[in-house]
Amino acid sequence: MQLDDIDRRILRELQQDGRMQNIELARRVGLSPSPCLRRVKLLEDAGVISRYVAVVDQAKVGLQLSMFARVSLTAQDAETIDQFIAAMKRLPEVVECYIMLGESDALLRVVVSDLADYRRFQAANLTRKNGIQTVKTDVPSETIKQTFALPL
Amino acid sequence: MQLDDIDRRILRELQQDGRMQNIELARRVGLSPSPCLRRVKLLEDAGVISRYVAVVDQAKVGLQLSMFARVSLTAQDAETIDQFIAAMKRLPEVVECYIMLGESDALLRVVVSDLADYRRFQAANLTRKNGIQTVKTDVPSETIKQTFALPL
DNA sequence: GATGAAAGCTTGTCCTA
DNA sequence: TAGGACAAGCTTTCATC
Numbered sequence: 215m216q217l218d219d220i221d222r223r224i225l226r227e228l229q230q231d232g233r234m235q236n237i238e239l240a241r242r243v244g245l246s247p248s249p250c251l252r253r254v255k256l257l258e259d260a261g262v263i264s265r266y267v268a269v270v271d272q273a274k275v276g277l278q279l280s281m282f283a284r285v286s287l288t289a290q291d292a293e294t295i296d297q298f299i300a301a302m303k304r305l306p307e308v309v310e311c312y313i314m315l316g317e318s319d320a321l322l323r324v325v326v327s328d329l330a331d332y333r334r335f336q337a338a339n340l341t342r343k344n345g346i347q348t349v350k351t352d353v354p355s356e357t358i359k360q361t362f363a364l365p366l
Numbered sequence: 367m368q369l370d371d372i373d374r375r376i377l378r379e380l381q382q383d384g385r386m387q388n389i390e391l392a393r394r395v396g397l398s399p400s401p402c403l404r405r406v407k408l409l410e411d412a413g414v415i416s417r418y419v420a421v422v423d424q425a426k427v428g429l430q431l432s433m434f435a436r437v438s439l440t441a442q443d444a445e446t447i448d449q450f451i452a453a454m455k456r457l458p459e460v461v462e463c464y465i466m467l468g469e470s471d472a473l474l475r476v477v478v479s480d481l482a483d484y485r486r487f488q489a490a491n492l493t494r495k496n497g498i499q500t501v502k503t504d505v506p507s508e509t510i511k512q513t514f515a516l517p518l
Numbered sequence: 519g520a521t522g523a524a525a526g527c528t529t530g531t532c533c534t535a
Numbered sequence: 536t537a538g539g540a541c542a543a544g545c546t547t548t549c550a551t552c
Contacts, residue, residue: 215426217427225420225422225427228419228420229419229420229422230419231417231418231419232384232385232417232418232419232420233384233385233418235526235527235528236527236528236529237526237527237528245538245539246538246539246540247527247528247529247539248529248530248538248539248540248541249537249538249539250538251528251529252537252538255529260426261423261426262422262423262426262427263420263421263422263423264421264422264423265383265384265420265421266383266384266385266418266419266420266421267380267381267382267383267384267418267419267421267514267515268377268380268381268384268415268417268418269415269416269417269418269419269514270377270381270414270415270416270514270515270516270518271413271414271415271416272516274367274412274413274414275369275377275414275516275518277516277517280464282464282473299510302510302511303510303511306515306516306517307517308511309511309512309513309514309515309516310511310512310513311509311510311511311512312432312434312506312508312509312510313506313507313508313510314504314505314506314507315504315505315506315507316504316505317504318504320510321434321504321506325516325517352466352467352468352469352470352473353466353467353468354464354465354466354467354473355465355466355467356464356465357463357464358451358454358455358463358464358465358472359454359455359460359461359462359463360461360462360463361461361462362419362421362422362461362514363419363458363461364422364424364427364429364458364461364477365429365458365459365477366422366427387545387546387547388546388547388548389545389546389547397519397520398519398520398521399520399546399547399548400519400520400521400547400548400549401519401520403547403548404519
């Protein structure tokens with residue numbers, strides 16, 4: 215799908231406020247409501263806009279900590295990796311998971327309420343049965359920025 | 367703010383679909399529309415729901431790569447750190463930024479279209495003038511999971 | 519927390535450039 | 536091919552119980 219300038223403006227606006235009314239959005243991008251809505255629907259149908267979500271404040275629901283886990287797997291064969299991937303997808307505490315080139319095999323961001331909670335999570339889930347050999351955990355002291363808004 | 371069970375159910379639903387109609391949301395959590403909307407407004411006003419956003423598919427807008435940059439600063443004094451923080455907030459390519467305990471001083475996730483784009487970004491922005499001494503970059507080969515939905 | 523009514527938005531159809 | 540105007544059917548939202 216080829217995006218033009220108006221499409222990009224629509225995406226920028228909806229990345230800032232996903233509940234913006236179509237009337238307001240149309241005004242901001244300089245269209246009348248009907249063609250504006252038509253473009254939004256096209257962007258949704260093409261999967262450019264994959265979904266709309268509410269962003270919940272981590273601290274306000276008692277989940278103070280994000281932890282980064284650098285994972286080494288027990289092996290690099292397809293079976294081990296697939297087993298690991300399936301396990302990570304299943305765990306709601308794992309909010310980001312990447313298979314990495316280089317030193318570690320994977321990188322996780324894990325959301326927990328405190329250090330005790332993380333220890334419990336690690337002992338229960340970051341284990342051999344999920345294909346994991348070792349875990350090195352990096353601890354952030356402060357979150358400066360956290361967004362899904364892409365630079366368009 | 368104290369959350370009860372219905373509040374948590376509301377948050378779970380809206381984390382999945384931030385544009386769910388209030389009528390549908392009310393049905394799912396077992397309330398009639400008015401008290402449901404009242405709860406949503408309270409959650410918004412308290413900042414538990416901080417915002418609503420459209421999630422854009424990185425690949426579909428030509429931003430194929432996320433890169434992780436482990437940053438060491440030139441110094442750890444408040445001035446250097448503040449200068450660094452201000453710079454990271456300003457850069458739209460930096461979608462996540464954490465100040466770290468341990469080996470590196472900060473961890474970034476940077477969204478770019480390709481390796482050449484990243485090299486350009488690094489040369490222009492991850493520099494001494496932003497308080498940065500060295501950068502070690504980790505490259506993901508695959509994104510398994512990426513969500514802001516917290517485990518509630 | 520539920521009900522009911524007013525106001526406003528979404529969204530489809532048709533028309534025009 | 537793409538935007539604009541209009542109308543029907545919703546939802547939201549507020550006052551009241």
